[in-house]
Amino acid sequence: MSLVPQTATLVEKRYLDPQHSLFRFVFDDEGVRESFSFSPGQFVMLSIFGVGEAPISITSGPDEKGFVELCVRQAGRVTGALHALEENATVGLRGPYGNGYPVDVMEGGNLLIVAGGLGIAPLRSLIRYVLYRRDRFREVGIGYGARNPESVLFSGEMQNLVARTDIKCILSVDSVPEACRWDGHVGRVTEIIDRINMPIEGTSVAVCGPPVFYKFVLEKLLSLGYSKGSIYMSLERRMECGLGKCGHCVVGHKYTCIEGPIFTYWDAINLPEIF
Amino acid sequence: MNTSNDRPKLGLYSLTSCSGDILEITNLEEDLLRLLDVVEVVDLNVAMPSTGKSPDIALVEGAVTQPDEARFLRRLRKKAKYIVSIGTCACTGGVVARGTKKRKEWLREVYPETGEGFTSTFPRPVGDVVPVDFSVPGCPIERGYLMHCLGYLLKGVTPEVPNYPLCMECKMKGNECLLRYRGLPCLGPVTRAGCGARQPSVGRPCDGCFGPYEDANKEALVEIFRRMGLGEDEIRMRFDLFWER
Amino acid sequence: MIFRTLTKESLPGFLDTVSGSYRLVVPEQKGRDTYAFRPYSGFHKVAMGFLRTVIPPKQFFFPPREGLFQFTTGAGIETATDEPPSSIIFGLHPCDLHGIDILDRVFSYGERDTFYWRRREKTGFIGLSCLPDKYCLCKSMHTDFIVDIYDLFLYTLDDVYMVSVRTALGDDLVRLRPDLFREPTAGEIAEYKDRIEEREAKFTRIMDITNLADLLTLEYKSDVWERFSQRCLFCGSCVMVCPTCQCFDVFDSTDPLTNTTVRWRRWDACMRKDYALVTGGHNFRGARPERFRFRYLHKEIGFAEMHGKPTCTGCGRCSETCPAGIDMVEVVRSIRE
């Protein structure tokens, strides 16, 4: 039934930083657990019963079966209540919703992934998708920017990516506090795009991060000559249903929850009231 | 059933007011009895001596008019997890805070002998004295609304309440608009919803006891009142009853 | 589609019979000057001459406030299991039938909305012809007649109703009282034609929507929006009464006594300030003129981009209801100027 979630159990809660944690859920219904499938960039509506619902990107990979992982920032009612939950608690999940990244278009070409802060959440799913079938992509580059070393989400996983030779992954932080060790880049995210140095032709770019991050990264990508049609961004809008019914996510004339949240930069700038 | 130790503790406090809001709660009758299964009432200052226990949720009605009351609130703030102002008096000052500027004069007129010596201060909403976690407005409060809020507060979550003007609630009931069809000075367009449009539903214009809706276009409504032929004084009095402080 | 006639004296008997087999809903006078769709309680209450109800028929499939499911620890999620009754709504004018057509599309686009369709599927419609007043804009919106959606449609003639029987359900209804229906006569057909012309002549106000979508886009930054948003109360009434406004909010309410949570959906309006507010405080339509404009853009362009027609059915409810006297015709004229 539309709008009615499936119950799921919180099986694991992993602390990432004071604001963010990774939550792993298992659907209570065995049939749902097995049939639930999604593509990277899609999201679920997460219910904390008695508190409400919030749209959250799926951060686990589509090939990881049996569970769903969400990386959530504590931002208000629902996300706050989620952080207060203990393992074994019951939540509701419905979805997956949204279009997700056009992986069929991306496959066969080069892929550049640029994430800022929590923007890594949907992109982590895409990265996992790529790692699972690395041979289907030509060059793969990943740039991830965070405020400081403490706020690099999934730092262990990200370090493993840096160590890989079949992927060019560079991490970047704005600044490094004194007592901190950091061997990644220090400075702007736009600088690591230069260092990753991906070809322009035949490259899809997936970008996700906070508004200021978009501003600088998009400027940079355009100046390098990437086509607006090859840059994919994820839009955040208020969402109450995820089904193209409640109206809240409409931007211009499009429902972000159905036609998005992934839009090419070209489609995005053709929507009025985009920023 | 919960044992008394792990039930959340509820305190009900009445400051300067008509006690109408606490009455709304005690009028819950059988629901009140069931509420007592869910919470432990540690204070009910209009009816029983304090148990001395600290409340998790303190519901405070009435405006602050006495130095004692302010002192009491400051102490309560240290003990209570949530302070919730209930009723318009506690939320914005309410009827008792009307015309505060002329208060001294009134006191002299009404109580010619003793008026000068009254210790009462200008009525203030609870939130002017101590930080308030949540407000449940209404004169009197709406029980369903309060229960909805308690449902959230008992989970430790800030309640999600309607954040739109009363007209939307009124229209959802299919009411004939008093402003549009009867030329009555209804405050619905600028007032927070939540009461279920109790006045307009029985043909009386809304007096605004839930307080201003956050995006109220007061100027536009005043303009409509003027065009309806209301004088400036009448218009001021409409807003002055509850709406504006 | 076949045509039958029904004499005016027979209508009460027909509705009585229909109400014996279906939950029948009819227009009744509610306020001094307003009407509401209500359960049938005898023909004497039916407001045959009504033009529009305050709340459009959407309320029957998409109620102002609807519990979607309840959650209790232990029992988990429970949804309503009751079967909605088979219903007939009597008295729908073409605009309202068009409105239902639009909502049907909205609530089927993407995933079907089960809550809407569980009631909608069990509802049939008896249309009724009408004569326009000064708020009616159906002529302008090309919704002044309708060829689908309804099951029966009654065109009012002098002594009889010319009845269009469009669906099998319509035929079922006719067969409840076959004695009341008969073949139209040549004279009745001629009268029907005259009535079409008489009705045409009664449309006194026309809203010119030629190239309106383009004009609204071109005048995106016009000061018209600012001007109207000073007068607009942002009271949301126009949205509540619109037969095609479908926006809603979703929220939970927990009964503290039973600890049972109900998930509700409730009508919402795009004029509302935090309608497009997201976490972090960014509001995509914070300013009033943007919100005022959005309603027009959504009615005239947004839906059309997906379904090929504007969502305004010209029913006139928004203009009649608006406490600030804001009239769609005036707004559109200002944009054209």
Ligand SMILES: Cc1cc2nc3c(=O)[nH]c(=O)nc-3n(C[C@H](O)[C@H](O)[C@H](O)COP(=O)(O)OP(=O)(O)OC[C@H]3O[C@@H](n4cnc5c(N)ncnc54)[C@H](O)[C@@H]3O)c2cc1C
């Ligand atoms: C497609 C999509 C994917 C997303 N993916 C993720 C993800 O992977 N991880 C993640 O952490 N987040 C994600 N988000 C964001 C997430 O949905 C929001 O943080 C979440 O909805 C907040 O809900 P809440 O109930 O916790 O906060 P709320 O209590 O709703 O409010 C949070 C904040 O919103 C603002 N706000 C809301 N309502 C009001 C109001 N009435 N008045 C004033 N301010 C208000 C305030 O700034 C407030 O602090 C995603 C969003 C979208 C649209």
Ligand code: SF4
């Ligand atoms: S009667 Fe009052 S509350 Fe109701 S719609 Fe009219 S102005 Fe709004």
Ligand code: SF4
């Ligand atoms: S916009 Fe106004 S006239 Fe058009 S369908 Fe809605 S209420 Fe009727």
Ligand code: SF4
């Ligand atoms: S006009 Fe506004 S309230 Fe109505 S359907 Fe469109 S977005 Fe929703």
Ligand code: SF4
């Ligand atoms: S009914 Fe009129 S005043 Fe109210 S929101 Fe609509 S246009 Fe504005």
Ligand code: FES
């Ligand atoms: S979230 Fe409801 S329409 Fe997109």
